[in-house]
Amino acid sequence: MSEATAYRRQSRWRHFVIQSAPLLLAETILALTLVAWLIFYYRQLDSLPTSFDWLTVLNTSMPLVFAAIGQSVVVLTRGLDLSIGGMISISVSLAATHMGASAGDMVLWTVLILLAGAAGGLLNGLLVAYARLQPILVTLATLSIYQGIAIKILPQPGGQIPEAYTNILTNPDEPTALVFIALVLGLWFVFRRVPFGVAIYALGNDEEAARANGIRVRRTKVAAYVVSGVFAAAAGLFLGATTTAGDATGGDVFVLTSIAAVVLGGVSFFGGRGSAVGSICGAFALTLVVNVLFFAHIDPLYQSFYQGLFLITAVVLGTLVGRLARGRT
Amino acid sequence: MSAEAPVAEARGSAVAAWFTADRRRVVYAFAAAVLVFVVGGILKPGFASRHSIEAILVIASFVGFVAAGQTFVVLIGGIDLSVPWVLNGAAILLVTSSLGRDGRALSAVALTLGLGLTVGLVNGLGAAYLAVPAVVMTLGMNGVMEGLTLGLSKGLTCGACASYAPPAVRSAVRSDVLGVPADLFLWLGIVVLVSFVLSWTTFGRRVYATGNNARAAFLAGIDVRIVTVVLYMLSGLFAALAGIVLVGYSGQAALGMGDPYLFQSITAVVIGGVWILGGRGHYLGVVAGSITLIALISVLQAENMPEYGRNIVYGVTILVILLLYGRGRQDH
Numbered sequence: 001m002s003e004a005t006a007y008r009r010q011s012r013w014r015h016f017v018i019q020s021a022p023l024l025l026a027e028t029i030l031a032l033t034l035v036a037w038l039i040f041y042y043r044q045l046d047s048l049p050t051s052f053d054w055l056t057v058l059n060t061s062m063p064l065v066f067a068a069i070g071q072s073v074v075v076l077t078r079g080l081d082l083s084i085g086g087m088i089s090i091s092v093s094l095a096a097t098h099m100g101a102s103a104g105d106m107v108l109w110t111v112l113i114l115l116a117g118a119a120g121g122l123l124n125g126l127l128v129a130y131a132r133l134q135p136i137l138v139t140l141a142t143l144s145i146y147q148g149i150a151i152k153i154l155p156q157p158g159g160q161i162p163e164a165y166t167n168i169l170t171n172p173d174e175p176t177a178l179v180f181i182a183l184v185l186g187l188w189f190v191f192r193r194v195p196f197g198v199a200i201y202a203l204g205n206d207e208e209a210a211r212a213n214g215i216r217v218r219r220t221k222v223a224a225y226v227v228s229g230v231f232a233a234a235a236g237l238f239l240g241a242t243t244t245a246g247d248a249t250g251g252d253v254f255v256l257t258s259i260a261a262v263v264l265g266g267v268s269f270f271g272g273r274g275s276a277v278g279s280i281c282g283a284f285a286l287t288l289v290v291n292v293l294f295f296a297h298i299d300p301l302y303q304s305f306y307q308g309l310f311l312i313t314a315v316v317l318g319t320l321v322g323r324l325a326r327g328r329t
Numbered sequence: 330m331s332a333e334a335p336v337a338e339a340r341g342s343a344v345a346a347w348f349t350a351d352r353r354r355v356v357y358a359f360a361a362a363v364l365v366f367v368v369g370g371i372l373k374p375g376f377a378s379r380h381s382i383e384a385i386l387v388i389a390s391f392v393g394f395v396a397a398g399q400t401f402v403v404l405i406g407g408i409d410l411s412v413p414w415v416l417n418g419a420a421i422l423l424v425t426s427s428l429g430r431d432g433r434a435l436s437a438v439a440l441t442l443g444l445g446l447t448v449g450l451v452n453g454l455g456a457a458y459l460a461v462p463a464v465v466m467t468l469g470m471n472g473v474m475e476g477l478t479l480g481l482s483k484g485l486t487c488g489a490c491a492s493y494a495p496p497a498v499r500s501a502v503r504s505d506v507l508g509v510p511a512d513l514f515l516w517l518g519i520v521v522l523v524s525f526v527l528s529w530t531t532f533g534r535r536v537y538a539t540g541n542n543a544r545a546a547f548l549a550g551i552d553v554r555i556v557t558v559v560l561y562m563l564s565g566l567f568a569a570l571a572g573i574v575l576v577g578y579s580g581q582a583a584l585g586m587g588d589p590y591l592f593q594s595i596t597a598v599v600i601g602g603v604w605i606l607g608g609r610g611h612y613l614g615v616v617a618g619s620i621t622l623i624a625l626i627s628v629l630q631a632e633n634m635p636e637y638g639r640n641i642v643y644g645v646t647i648l649v650i651l652l653l654y655g656r657g658r659q660d661h
Contacts, residue, residue, distance in 0.1 A: 080464070133651045134605045136408075140592060141647035148640030155637075256410075256468055269462040301484050305476020312469035315461050 022266025025318050026278035026285075029264060033288040040295035058177050059170035061287040063088070063239040067254045068261035068279040069184060070231030075262050076204045077224045078271030079128060079135035084232040084258050086146025087120045088251030091236020093150045096159025096246025106165050114233050120146060121229020125222030143255065150248040159246040169241035177238075181280070188276045200224055204272030260307075261286055264314050351609050354602025354654055358617035361600065361650070365621055369628040376631060383510060389623040390516040391575055395594040396601075396615045397523050398449075398567030401560040403598050404527075405540040406607030407456060407463040409564040412594060414474035415448050416587035419572030421482050423498070424582045425489040434495035442569050448474060449565025453558030485584050494576045502577035512574060516616075523612040536560065540607030597622050600650050 017024075041049050067084050074081040091113050099109040120142065127138040170177050191197040199220040202210040211217050232251075239250055264282030267274025289310055293303055370377030395412055402409045419441045427437035448470055455466040482490050493499075502512045527533040538546040539556050547553045571590065576582050601618030603610025625646060629639045 127648065131652060133648075137595075137599055137605055137647070137651055140595065141644040141651070144592075144640045144644030144647070146644075148637040148644065150637075151640065152637040259464065259468065263462075263465045269464065299480055302476045302480040304472040305480060308469040308472025308474075308476060311472065312455065312461065312466065315465050315469075316455070316459050319460050 023278045026266045026281040030281040030285045033285045036292045037288050044295045059242050061284050062177050063235045064283040065280050066231050066235035067258040068283040069276045070228035071258040071262045072267050072276045072279040073224050074228045075267050076200050081228045082139040082255050083142040085251040085255035086143045087232035088236040088254050089150035089248050091233040092240045092246045092250045093154035093248045095240040101162035117229040117233025118226050121226040125225030129218040129221040154246050154248045157247040161240045161244050166241045260311050355614035358601050358614045362617050362621040365624040373631045385624050389619040392593045392597050392619040394571035395590045396597040398564030399594040399598050400612050400615050401563045404536050410467040411471040412568045413587035413591050414471050415568040416572040418474050418478040419569035420576040420582040423573050424492040427495045429492040431495045431497045434497040445565035445569025446562050449562035453561030457554040457557035493580050498577040
């Protein structure tokens with residue numbers, strides 16, 4: 001082996017490590033929380049989690065998984081979508097008030113709700129890309145508007161999600177949710193390889209360079225917010241399916257948790273770096289932390305304390321690991 | 330005659346030079362506040378009465394205190410999401426440490442402000458030295474403060490939690506001074522102080538320099554990291570101050586009392602013409618922004634608009650204001 005190939009091989013390996021360090025870190029964080037969960041569960045009940053426990057974790061994670069994927073796509077463009085919370089509320093409210101138990105009705109309203117999500121995202125995208133407003137401010141304003149619309153649709157918590165719908169999305173007996181995770185992972189695999197995905201990463205890294213290379217920056221940005229809206233709407237459907245009823249304020253928590261999941265997933269706030277796979281790990285890790293705290297007999301009142309600490313620690317570790325990896329090259 | 334024309338012209342250009350885009354935004358923000366009061370007065374006779382204006386100004390002052398801190402961090406392109414639970418934790422710490430006694434009021438206020446400074450210090454150290462994005466750092470600290478507040482006060486069921494704010498604190502907020510609530514004088518003092526610090530001190534210059542271009546500021550010899558830490562400490566301090574004032578106003582602490590102040594403080598900062606990416610804006614505009622915001626909410630409430638309508642109008646108003654003057658630079 002010549003020196004040159006050795007060098008090339010080595011530098012390629014280094015490149016790989018640096019590129020995927022955030023993802024590896026997200027997976028490590030998820031693995032660690034999983035281990036912590038298993039340990040505390042075992043100490044508590046003298047057995048390992050049953051398939052029912054696994055299913056509960058899976059199903060309760062689903063809304064955050066979808067919200068986090070949408071948020072990731074926007075964060076990759078150097079944006080931020082706070083309106084995800086309002087969009088989820090609209091989605092839940094619509095589903096709880098309108099969806100009937102017939103198959104046709106379920107399909108129709110799923111499509112309509114996803115379209116509503118696309119419309120909400122389109123408004124965000126147009127305001128960000130064409131009116132040149134700051135994402136955080138636009139989505140702060142539309143968050144308020146979407147929350148208002150959700151309350152108009154469903155003034156009091158209630159309504160109903162058909163049981164059949166719950167059984168399809170988040171079946172309490174079978175891991176149907178895994179199908180959707182697989183679907184999303186497949187979509188992500190495609191996304192990374194089509195021009196749209198390339199454009200998102202390119203403009204997140206350097207908007208001017210992306211424009212100079214012929215990427216339609218504004219259109220791509222609009223599309224990113226549309227994707228985020230659709231995924232938020234899907235998150236709302238999963239939220240409705242797990243809770244089987246609607247609450248027009250149900251989406252509020254996702255404003256901040258979706259950001260937390262994305263951060264844990266190693267998606268850079270400076271755009272262009274990260275993966276939805278990481279965000280999915282982040283979403284599961286955040287859900288698992290709640291379970292860990294429960295089985296560790298932590299007073300539930302302290303729950304946000306540990307979650308906050310977990311978030312900061314994970315990000316600080318991520319930064320340090322990133323620095324070390326870069327320092328080695 | 331001929332000698333006067335150039336003088337007038339020079340005076341005109343001096344006015345034009347003074348009337349920079351940033352200052353124009355302050356004027357717009359005040360114009361918006363006046364407009365809301367005029368519209369409110371037309372829709373609801375008595376809305377623009379002295380009593381009603383006073384009440385609105387007092388409520389706006391709470392937003393104004395929080396927004397003062399938010400202004401500081403936004404001026405360097407940061408943001409403080411830890412405001413809600415710093416405020417709430419401060420309010421609860423004040424009543425539990427003072428137990429409603431005047432003798433303990435001073436030390437309780439000092440302790441509470443110290444809490445705000447400490448949280449700000451942690452936020453600042455994380456943002457400046459560990460390079461944690463401000464959104465993440467302050468979001469995490471908000472959770473930390475929420476958990477600590479809820480846990481230590483046992484969900485506000487602890488024995489001392491039902492205490493009232495000391496009478497001294499309450500009268501410092503509520504008593505009449507020259508026919509005006511004392512709280513408004515406190516706000517006036519803060520306005521003068523913050524404006525002075527930002528516009529006439531070297532520290533203020535450092536803040537704007539850092540906000541405009543942190544790298545250039547660093548090369549010019551400014552310790553950007555220390556400026557950042559100090560600003561987050563100020564933000565924590567003002568959130569804690571708002572907690573004290575709020576608990577002095579309402580008498581007792583409550584859970585969730587800080588929640589509205591996150592988005593309201595950011596909105597006030599934006600209406601006030603502070604550029605969200607940092608480097609430009611004045612606290613005076615933010616004052617007008619706080620008044621506009623609270624006056625608008627009051628008009629909508631006076632008109633008995635349902636909650637959903639208020640949310641929508643609130644969001645649309647922010648968008649309209651942003652479209653008027655919050656736009657980024659033209660790109661191709």
